[in-house]
Amino acid sequence: MARQDKSDKRGIQERGKQVFGSRIARLIFASNLAGLAILIVGAMVLNEMRASFVVAKKQDLVGQAQVFSNLLAEGATFGQPQPVMDEDLARATLADLSLPVSVRGKVYSADGELIGDSYFLSDRVIVSALPPIQEPSQLSKIGRSLSEWAVSTFGALIPNRGGDAVRTQTFQQEFTVALGGGEAASQRFNDRGQRIISVSVPVQHVSAVVGVLTLESNDIDDIIRAERAALIPFIGVAVLVAMITSGLLTVGIASPLRRLARAADDVGSGTTQTLDLPKVTRRRDEIGALANSMQQMTEALFERITSNERFAADVAHELKNPLTSIRSAVETAERVKDNPEAMQKLHKVIAQDVGRLDRLITDISNASRLEAEITRVPTETLNISRFVEDIVSTYEHLALDGGRATVAFRDETMGAGLRVRGREGPLGQVIRNLIDNALSFSPETGTVTVRLEQGRVGPQTTALISVEDEGPGIPEDKLEKIFDRFYTDRPKGSAFGKNSGLGLSIVQQIATTHMGRVWAENRSEGGARFVVELPAI
Incomplete structure (x- = not known):
């Protein structure tokens, strides 16, 4: 029983330290009691x-x-x-x-x-009634x-x-x-x-x-004493109200912030991966907004960590394939030194694998640099029609050189002058990746059409950038999978090692960071169409 009493006292002391050890709690009590103290002092004086x-x-x-x-x-x-x-x-x-x-x-x-x-003269006797003998109250x-x-x-x-x-x-x-x-x-x-x-x-x-x-x-002292005594109940009520409001503010502000800090420490130490504070996140005030923001930030952080882990695993897998092929070719070359024809084939395989490795490493480096650029470079307002037209104009040499499909631009906004808020470098890479992807699937005499249209999602005006090719199209079950990292399911006859499978994944990542989206669909007349939708200003 004594041990239980000691435990209860220790618990009360710990709670007292938590309440009055909080700077916000002390500020709440001080701010509430400061005005009350002035009232009491003024009333007493x-x-x-x-x-x-x-x-x-x-x-x-x-x-x-x-x-x-x-x-x-x-x-x-x-x-x-x-x-x-x-x-x-x-x-x-x-x-x-x-x-x-x-x-x-x-x-x-x-x-x-x-x-x-x-x-x-009035025979008045000064009489002062003695109060009853009793101990004064503590109050x-x-x-x-x-x-x-x-x-x-x-x-x-x-x-x-x-x-x-x-x-x-x-x-x-x-x-x-x-x-x-x-x-x-x-x-x-x-x-x-x-x-x-x-x-x-x-x-x-x-x-x-x-x-x-x-x-x-x-009778001056009696009047003042009576007025002072009349103020005591009001002062008592004011003290009680101040203590209650201070306690409520402490419970409503300091305690949730303390729980939020402990949950953040648990996430930082690796004890947990999420902020599990449903009561705090349901609050409809600044503390609830802070808790929701921290929860979303934590989820985004772990999603980014998980994404990086998957990316590292995918990179290791993709690099291992050409390295395995190169090692196998080198080992075979040791055994066929006397066969010039076989050696030539092995050298060709090694050259292709080296080119594939170079392509993979370059694209992985670009993807990593792009992610850093997206977080550092500020956004700017772009005239999307002029911006897309300038990028398409860089492909005019294809029509002159021959041997590849031509690229054409169609502005179907009727001079609306659509403007978007974004980063010039990443958005330019989106358009170039889609054009390069369309060119790789188009016949030599075909045409890749880049089209700009005005769309709407509810009250929001959007800019629709579509890239159409005249290739074989996309299997219906692959319309979403093609945006996965390192996905390279290409038709027969395509050059081996020319594509890393990161282009469309990068397009989707950039579109998402610009509050937009991208999707793929097949054209009724043949070929594929990739559409990027961005919110317009």
Whole structure:
């Protein structure tokens, strides 16, 4: 049982390291909690809120003090030319004001002597209810600590606009301003340690100051504390939502990327050949698109590796045949040295095999160079009609030399000016390979026709390049097989070793890399037709 508990704890620790060890996970948590931290700090500091409360309370007390000062001036002052304040009438007027519990009124004579205090005149007893004896909750302790830390840390960084509106000064300074006929307001702490807002105004008879009325309010801290407590549920909900969203983002982003990285490492180490992540690839977001792209890239990579392996095996097989023939001819020549006629035949066989080897090696080298060229050379826009016509024109010497079929070009696009996006070198090799292949099957007096037409596949306009010959045609069961590498099934009488079987395979490869296709078909009037279809711009 203990071993199981240790295993569970170890599993929790490992998962915690995976989550918080991820840079993306940390970024997600940090970005979500940064704004929340600012909200909490701002709510705890409450500097702006306190400033507005202090200013509002000051304005309220000033208004009340002015009204009460006028009442005292009318009902408790008299005398000419030296006005005075009747202390008994002043106390009675102050007692009749019925001030709120949080407001305390005091009347002073011009000499600074206290005449009346509303707390004592109304027989009010200051009572503070004691809270029940209980241990504060953990949440209360955390909230109080956070509030004190925020106030102590950030309070000095934020201008105290409340303090600017109501200055901190002693009562004596406030009394001196009021005795001079002005209004004075200040904030300070009373003898019970409470923050108070105090306003002092002169009590005047005509223009003579006969006393000072002071109103004090001690409910600022209670109001701020209540506002702060009201924010706690919202902060708690905000923290909970931030944690949930951070967790969901971590599960939805960091974890799939981690699985994708592990799968890529498995492919790189040779453990597996495919990215088997069906849940990730089915996602309809950027991570799903990335997983699909990586899966397609991996499949293409292994397809390329498999293709290269097959190509190497085919090359070895094709090279072994002429080498075997040459070795056999050399061994036979050792035994027939005295037979000149036999030696001549063997020399001819060896020469043919050497020519065949040279042809194979040249075509294999060209095929390898072509594959590298396709991946490196950028594409360009080509006027396909002019491009094909220029290539066909290089075969005009055949008609002059005689002994071979002629090559003719037919543009049947009616001047459409079709343009394709491709690489000039590889596309030129496509057309030359098809023409050379057609010439090898055509009779000496025949004609190879290169035709350009405009086609369409759905909304896409295409350029159709067809090469037709007047030869024997292609067996129906070989129309697709002829595009295989090293396929050289030729009619009787063809020159031995003149063809490596790579030409049509190269044509198909180039057409595919240009987002096109190629196929072969037999003409009704005899001969074969090869068609290359390329997307037009």
